[in-house]
Amino acid sequence: MDPQRFREQFPSLVDTTHLASCSQGAIATRVTAALAEFAYLLRDQGAPWGPWMSEVERLRASIAAFLGASADEIALVPSASHAAYQAVGALRFADEDVVVSMAAEFPSVGQVLHACRPGEGQMRWVDDASMREHGVVEAYRAQIDERTRLVSIPLALYTNGSLQPVNEIAKLAREVGARVLVDAYQATGVVPVDVAEIDCDYLVTGTLKYLLGLPGVAALYARAGVEDEQRPTMTGWFGRTDPFGFDPVALDGPAAARRFESGTPGIPPVYAAQAGLQVLAEVDPAARWRHVASLVEEATARLTEAGEVLSLPMPDARPGPQVALVDADPDALGRFLAERRIVTSPRGSILRAAFHYYNSSEDVETFCAALAEYRRSA
């Protein structure tokens, strides 16, 4: 399916330039229909647990297929923070153990690592200055040693979308026997992500951004065969071998990643996520990424030529699915663009413009023209 036909499935794109997929993807007709089906089932059946649970399992299978995993390796959880917590919680840290992550990590994952770290001083952050000077891989190398038990790597940065050299860093982690956690939230849906090619034990992602769903459901990929050093303490009836056995006394858990689940999943976002994944599945992943990468290249060239300051990838990272403008007041710029129905995503000192398969060169043009108007009016 070509980008134009794909775009036609998103009604808002008739009058809106949606450049905020790094925050919330545009909503496809099929997603709205899935939410209507959810509402209809409630009206019709009152308490439709059977259809709900079937949809949950369909979503698990779809996410697994999307990531190249098996359904048994996917836990459905409420947020990426929750997924990160479950992954870190599977390790039993000794006092001298160390966790290594990037200071540019998204806070929800970074903060979870920080909160779960073994002890004072045992969280090591790879900072921007060392990445800029030595490259990302060398900056990680400087922090990883035989005390390292866990290395966390964001696949695509939430700030400028840049794609990190995950496997090179994972190799450093493996050399010292550390586990690897990858946050792929800012990549899945546009950048092809295949867990067979990523050397990680855990990967977290969520469904509201490029996966075209809604807030409320996220996924933890936990590689089969990677043993928990301790049982999940954040748990509930959905983490049991047979949730519908309703046994409060036996604390069993399946071998499957479902052991990391807790309570009733957010059912409306499950319906939305499953529909979003079906929409995405109609496009070849390589074609999706080629289109998005070419829009990012076009936008980068146009903005650079216009004299905009961009937040660019570190020396050994690659451009991802978005551009990031450095601006004195990104919120004001975002409001100006929103008044022209251009949806972007300001964060701190940058304004993010993200591209999906539904975006076009005309969107790049609309964005650049509005930006030029804003600069002239300033």
Ligand SMILES: Cc1ncc(COP(=O)(O)O)c(C=O)c1O
């Ligand atoms: C890379 C990345 N990880 C995690 C999150 C947040 O995850 P959650 O709110 O589900 O914890 C975001 C953005 O919302 C993100 O960009």
